[in-house]
Each structure stands twice: as C-alpha cells, then as structure tokens.
Amino acid sequence: MRAIIQIMLNKPFNILKNNMLFIQPLLFYLLLLMTLLTFIVSPSVQFISKVMMIISIVLMTVAISAGWFYINKLALLSYNQEDDKETITEKSINNFKKFFIGVGENFFRFLFSNILCFIFFIGVIYLIFKACFYFFGEPTIFLSLSKMVETKTNAEIFAYLNSMPQTDKLSFVSWVWAMVVSTFVLNFFWVLYFTVLIFEKDNIFICFLKTLKFFFQNIFNCLFIIFITFILYFGLNFLSIITGTNTFWFVILIILMTLYLNYYLLLVLCFYNEKSKSNSNNRT
Numbered sequence: 001m002r003a004i005i006q007i008m009l010n011k012p013f014n015i016l017k018n019n020m021l022f023i024q025p026l027l028f029y030l031l032l033l034m035t036l037l038t039f040i041v042s043p044s045v046q047f048i049s050k051v052m053m054i055i056s057i058v059l060m061t062v063a064i065s066a067g068w069f070y071i072n073k074l075a076l077l078s079y080n081q082e083d084d085k086e087t088i089t090e091k092s093i094n095n096f097k098k099f100f101i102g103v104g105e106n107f108f109r110f111l112f113s114n115i116l117c118f119i120f121f122i123g124v125i126y127l128i129f130k131a132c133f134y135f136f137g138e139p140t141i142f143l144s145l146s147k148m149v150e151t152k153t154n155a156e157i158f159a160y161l162n163s164m165p166q167t168d169k170l171s172f173v174s175w176v177w178a179m180v181v182s183t184f185v186l187n188f189f190w191v192l193y194f195t196v197l198i199f200e201k202d203n204i205f206i207c208f209l210k211t212l213k214f215f216f217q218n219i220f221n222c223l224f225i226i227f228i229t230f231i232l233y234f235g236l237n238f239l240s241i242i243t244g245t246n247t248f249w250f251v252i253l254i255i256l257m258t259l260y261l262n263y264y265l266l267l268v269l270c271f272y273n274e275k276s277k278s279n280s281n282n283r284t
Contacts, residue, residue: 011079012266016259018088019075021096022068023258029064030254033057058114063103066110069198069265070102071095076269106198113197113204120208121186128182136174184233188226189215191265195272218275225271229264236260 016022036053039045045053074095083091164172193211200207215222236256243249 011076011270012263014081015072015075015079015266015270016263018079018083019072019092019095021092022071022075023255023262025064025068025099026258026261027254029060030258032060059111062111062114063107065194066106067099067102069110069194070106071099072262072265072269073198074098076266076273109197109204110194113194113207116204116208117190117193124186125182128178132175132178136171136178180230184226184230188222188229188268191268192222192272195265195268198269199272199276214272214275221271221275225267229267232260232263 036057040050040053075092078091078095080087189211192215193208196207196211196214197204200210202210236253239256240249240253243253
C-alpha cells in the first residue's frame, strides 16, 4: 500500500506537470461535448440530427481516448526525474505530436472494446439492480423525485426527503450509494481495461480477461485508488456547487476537471505499469 501511495503522490503528478500540453485535446473534447449535448436536449432540434450528433459523440470519444491514452503512455515510458527543463519540454512536444498516431493505431481496437465494455456493463448493472431490489426494496422514491424536480424548489425537495419514514430514508440512501459506488468501480474498470489495451498487443478479449484478472488480484489497491479519485471528484463537485454559475469559475472548473481526468489516467497507467514490472520480476 505504501508503494501505491508513493506512486499516487509522486509519479503521476510529476508526469502531468511535465506534460500540461496533454490536457488540450481533453479540454477541446469536453467543451465540444457540452455544446453537442446542449443541442441534443433542445426540443427544436430534429430527431435525425440528434441521432447524428450522438453518433458523432461516440466516434469523437473513441478517437480522443485512443490518442490521449497513447500519448500519456509515451509520457510515462519516457519519464525520467533527472531530466532538465529543456529535455522535459522536448519530450512533451514530441509525445504530443504522436497523438494522431495513437488514434490511427488504436481507433478500431478502442471502438470494439467500448462495445464489449458496454455489453459487460449492461450485465453487471442488471445484477446490481437485482441485488438492490432484493436488499433495499423498490426505488419508488426516485419516481417521486423525478416528478418533483420539474415543479418543486430544492428547499421543498429537501423538506420532502426529511419527512420520509426512516425505513424509506435508509432505502433511498442505500440505493444512492449503491449507484455511486457501482459507477466509480465500473468507470475505474473501463480506464484499467483501456490501459491494458494500450500496453498489451493481445486481442480485445484477451486484454479484457487480463483486466479482470489484474483487478481481482489487486482488488484492495484498486479500491484504494477508486476511493482517492472519488474524494477528488467529490471535491470538484462541491466546488462547483459553492461557486454557482459564474462564467469565470465555470472555466476554472472545466480546466480543473481536465487536470483531474488526466491525473486519474496517469495514476492508473503508473499503477498498472509498476505492478506489471513487479510481477514480471517476481516470475524471473
């Protein structure tokens, strides 16, 4: 665990600090994504246009992630803490220029891997819902809340939640936490799977099995990373609540989110790389 904490606080942070260029494609992606989503939810946009936008989002997500994972892997493999500033800058620029090489090499692997992940996640989410129904009962409160959001104020919604019987409150909180934990675990698994894909040259099914094996072999370390990234994400969301809709803070939060996502990726990349090297050394 100590080694993981050291990796978490040291290497990913230093690599990110040396490669701030890498947040540019991610920042562009987030801004474009928000713009497209605004059009998709607009009632004035025709259905066929919405479908085309959704397809564009999927293809754009695959392309950006393929190049972004690739250049971050290059940054990790070329990282040397003894490098001077000039060498760091040169490496960062050279790695960034290879973004489209990463897109070309990994686009179809990432596309079909996303389809595989989607099918797997549907099955896992189904099992999670079945378990939640069994242990926590039907989530009828969510149906009431979905209707109240359209007509009630936040104060009225909180008053309604406070007036619920204790058993309903417990069921509601249990459902919420089950969904939150499941979301973060599945998100981590997705990042880990594509980390394995970017490091290994096996087909997508072999990489998927390797990811499952790696996850369960390092379950406590993985859960620790999930916990840390959850705390960081919760901090960003809390900051967004207290800053409101101010344009200046909105821009700052978008930049902080890109830094968080890039740090998250580097953390998983470093973790997998270090563990893989450790396992290889143990075998030899």
